[in-house]
Amino acid sequence: xxxxxxxxxxxxxxxxxxxxxxxxxxxxxxxxxxxxxxxxxxxxxxxxxxxxxxxxxxxxxxxxxxxxxxxxxxxxxxxxxxxxxxxxxxxxxxxxxxxxxxxxxxxxxxxxx
Numbered sequence: 636x637x638x639x640x641x642x643x644x645x646x647x648x649x650x651x652x653x654x655x656x657x658x659x660x661x662x663x664x665x666x667x668x669x670x671x672x673x674x675x676x677x678x679x680x681x682x683x684x685x686x687x688x689x690x691x692x693x694x695x696x697x698x699x700x701x702x703x704x705x706x707x708x709x710x711x712x713x714x715x716x717x718x719x720x721x722x723x724x725x726x727x728x729x730x731x732x733x734x735x736x737x738x739x740x741x742x743x744x745x746x747x748x
Contacts, residue, residue: 639709640729649732680724682716690734698722708733 644650645663651673653663681689687701705711705725710733712723 637709637711640711641709643708643710643733644729647732647736649729679727680713681727681730682722682724683712684722686725686730689730705730 641650651665651669654666654669655664656662657664683698683701686705687693687697690701690704692698692700692704710725710729713726714724715721716724
């Protein structure tokens with residue numbers, strides 16, 4: 636996981652709660668066991684084409700658009716699908732959390748959805 640995705644998922648309250656705080660509460664500290672448990676948890680993996688569909692990307696450049704958005708969020712591929720032409724696979728829960736909390740999703744846009 637990249638530092639950018641850790642920061643994003645922390646803001647989205649998608650990570651385990653920190654055990655301690657230092658510097659007057661400004662620095663969150665996690666226990667190694669909590670981070671390891673989060674890394675070992677089972678999760679659904681989506682190929683890039685399914686991520687593009689979730690993000691609402693369409694057309695011939697959908698995969699590229701989705702890849703650029705994931706890069707902006709700092710979300711990295713977890714692995715690759717088997718086979719010679721296998722797509723990169725991403726953690727579905729992280730993609731959904733980042734997509735639901737993206738900027739520009741105010742009350743008006745959420746009421747229409």
